[in-house]
Amino acid sequence: xxxxxxxxxxxxxxxxxxxxxxxxxxxxxxxxxxxxxxxxxxxxxxxxxxxxxxxxxxxxxxxxxxxxxxxxxxxxxxxxxxxxxxxxxxxxxxxxxxxxxxxxxxxxxxxxxxxxxxxxxxxxxxxxxxxxxxxxxxxxxxxxxxxxxxxxxxxxxxxxxxxxxxxxxxxxxxxxxxxxxxxxxxxxxxxxxxxxxxxxxxxxxxxxxxxxxxxxxxxxxxxxxxxxxxxxxxxxxxxxxxxxxxxxxxxxxxxxxxxxxxxxxxxxxxxxxxxxxxxxxxxxxxxxxxxxxxxxxxxxxxxxxxxxxxxxxxxxxxxxxxxxxxxxxxxxxxxxxxxxxxxxxxxxxxxxxxxxxxxxxxxxxxxxxxxxxxxxxxxxxxxxxxxxxxxxxxxxxxxxxxxxxxxxxxxxxxxxxxxxxxxxxxxxxxxxxxxxxxxxxxxxxxxxxxx
Numbered sequence: 151x152x153x154x155x156x157x158x159x160x161x162x163x164x165x166x167x168x169x170x171x172x173x174x175x176x177x178x179x180x181x182x183x184x185x186x187x188x189x190x191x192x193x194x195x196x197x198x199x200x201x202x203x204x205x206x207x208x209x210x211x212x213x214x215x216x217x218x219x220x221x222x223x224x225x226x227x228x229x230x231x232x233x234x235x236x237x238x239x240x241x242x243x244x245x246x247x248x249x250x251x252x253x254x255x256x257x258x259x260x261x262x263x264x265x266x267x268x269x270x271x272x273x274x275x276x277x278x279x280x281x282x283x284x285x286x287x288x289x290x291x292x293x294x295x296x297x298x299x300x301x302x303x304x305x306x307x308x309x310x311x312x313x314x315x316x317x318x319x320x321x322x323x324x325x326x327x328x329x330x331x332x333x334x335x336x337x338x339x340x341x342x343x344x345x346x347x348x349x350x351x352x353x354x355x356x357x358x359x360x361x362x363x364x365x366x367x368x369x370x371x372x373x374x375x376x377x378x379x380x381x382x383x384x385x386x387x388x389x390x391x392x393x394x395x396x397x398x399x400x401x402x403x404x405x406x407x408x409x410x411x412x413x414x415x416x417x418x419x420x421x422x423x424x425x426x427x428x429x430x431x432x433x434x435x436x437x438x439x440x441x442x443x444x445x446x447x448x449x450x451x452x453x454x455x456x457x458x459x460x461x462x463x464x465x466x467x468x469x470x471x472x473x474x475x476x477x478x479x480x481x482x483x484x485x486x487x488x489x490x491x492x493x494x495x496x497x498x499x500x501x502x503x504x505x506x507x508x509x510x511x512x513x514x515x516x517x518x519x520x521x522x523x524x525x526x527x528x529x530x531x532x533x534x535x536x537x538x539x540x541x542x543x544x545x546x547x548x549x550x551x552x553x554x555x556x557x558x559x560x561x562x563x564x565x566x567x568x569x570x571x572x573x574x575x576x577x578x579x580x581x582x583x584x585x586x587x588x589x590x591x592x593x594x595x596x597x598x599x600x601x
Contacts, residue, residue: 181325181337188341189545191257193243194323195221196228201321204261207268208232208239218251239265247279247544254281256545261320270316275324277301277340278503278547285327289316297331301340302499306484310334339483339504344545348511352540355580356550359404362585366403366555369394373402374586376417383421397534397554398424398454401515403586404536404552405458409465411582418586419461428456428474451517451531452490452573458515459575466579479505479514479574491519492573498537499560501574503547506539512578513538518563520570531573535563538580 185192196219197204203211215232229251231242241261244251253260254276262272273287282303290296293315299307312319312330319327328337371382372394380393395403406418427449459477464470471477480487485501487493493501495518505514518533535558538550551558563570 178323178325178329181328181332184328184337184341185325187343187345189256189344189543190324190341191224191226191245192323192325193221193224193226193228193245193257193259194321195219195223196230197243197259197321200230204241204320205268205317208234208263208265211239211241234265237265238262238271252279255279257324259320270320273316273320275327280547287312287316287319293318295319297327297335299335299340301503302497304484304497304500306500307335336483339507342507342510342541342545344541344543346510346541349540349542352511352513352538352580353542353548355583356538356552358583359407359552360550360557362407362583363552363555363557365585366400367392367394368396368554369399370396372396373399373421374406374418376420378418378586381421383425386421395555398451400552400554401455401458401534401536403555404583405462405577406586407583408462408580410584410586412465412579414584419458423461424454424457425450426453426457426474428453448528448530449490451519451534455515455517455534455573455575459577462577462579477575477577479576488571490573492517492571495560495564495567495570495572498572499549502537502539502549505574505576506541506547509576509578511540511580512576513580514574514576516572516574518567518570518572520567533567535572537574 199219203214211232214230217230219228219230221228227246229242229244229246231244233240233242239262241263242253243259243261244253245255245257247255256276256279258276260274261270262274263270270289275285275287277283277285277299278301280302283301284299286298286300287295288298290311293313295312295314295316297307297310297312298305299310310331312327314322314330328335369380369389369391371384372380372389373383373396374393375381375386380389380395381387382389383396383398402419402421402424409415409419453474456474456477460471460474463477479492482493482501483504485493485497498516502514505512514537516535516537517531518535519529519531521527522530522532533553535551535553538552540548542548549560551560551563
C-alpha cells in the first residue's frame, strides 16, 4: 500500500511538472507567487489547449462560439466565447466569478484578430473587475510586441517593448508576461496580498459606520461640540432644529467615534482645535489662487482634515508632530502631488487603489477644492469626503465613499464637482467605532455652545 501511494505521488508529480512545462507556469515562480497572493487566476491551460483554435480562421470557429472549460492548475473555470465586429473578431477567455463569466473580469484575455487576414491585432488582459483597468498588447515588428497599462482610466505605462510576438503572448501565462516586463513595470505596486487581515478590519469598520448613518441628519454648518451638543461650526451657537452635521461635522463624527472606540472618552474633539491653520499665513498669502478674500476662509476644509488626522494620530500614541502636514499624501507613484492642492479628482480611484496597496487598512480624508462661490469665484476647499479603500479575499478592489452622513461614490463626486482636485490625509487604525451620540439642540431649548 505504501509503495502504491508513493507511486501515485510520483505519477502526480510528473503530471503536474509536465503540465507546468507545457503551460509555461513554472519558470516564473516569483511572479506566480505574487499572483497567487493577489487572488489573480490564470487561464493559460485553456488558451494553450485551444492554440489551434486561437490561430484558426474565423469561420472554422463558428461551431464552437461558446464553451466552458475546467482547469487543473487553477480553481476557476473559463468560458470561451467568439464575437465578431465589422472588421475584426474576438476570442474571449473569461474567468468564472460566482458562477458568472463577466467580460470585464480579473485575468480575462481578449484576443482581437483581423476578420479578413486573420492577423493578430491586440490582446487585452483585465487587471481588475473594471472595463478601464487592463493591459493592452500590440504587435510591433520582428516578433516583438508593445504593452500599455491602464488603471481605472489612467495610463500608467505605454510603449513597453516585449521581445515576444503577439501570437506567442496570446497563449502565454500572465506570470510570464510579468517576468518579461519585470525591469520596466512595477508589479509590486499593482498587486497586493488579498489575505491581509487589515482588509477585513477596514471593511468591518465601514459596515459599522454604515449601520449608524440613519441616526444622523444633515444640517448646514453643523457639528457636535466637545460635549456632544449639535452647534454651528462658525460661532458655536446651538442649532435650533434637530441636531445635524454638514460634511465637516460628519468627518468629525467619524473621528469622534474612533476615539470613543479606543478609550470611550467623555469629551469629543474641540471644534476650535480643528479650525487652527495648518500653514503659516505668509505662505498662504503667496498662493495665487486665493490672494484675496481671506474672509471666505478658502483653506477651511484643508485645515479641518489635517487637524483631524493629527489628533487621531496622536491618540494612537504618536509623538507631537512637527507639522500638521505630516499626514498629507504627498508622494505617489505615477502621480504628481501639487502642494496644498492634492490630486485631480478624475484620477482619484487609481490613486486610492495604489494607496491601499501601500498602506493596508488606512483610510483617507479628502478636502475637495475647486472654483467656488460668487463675487469673486475662488479656488476654495469647500467639501470634505471620507474614502475607504480595501481588497476583498478574491482580490477585488473596493472603495467606500462617505460624506455628510450618507454613502456616495466617486462618480457622484465627479458629476457634482467637475474640474476639481482632492487633497488627501491618511488616517490609520480604523478598528472599533462607538457613535458619538449627542443631544439635539432643540431638545430642551437649553443646549449651550462649546466652552
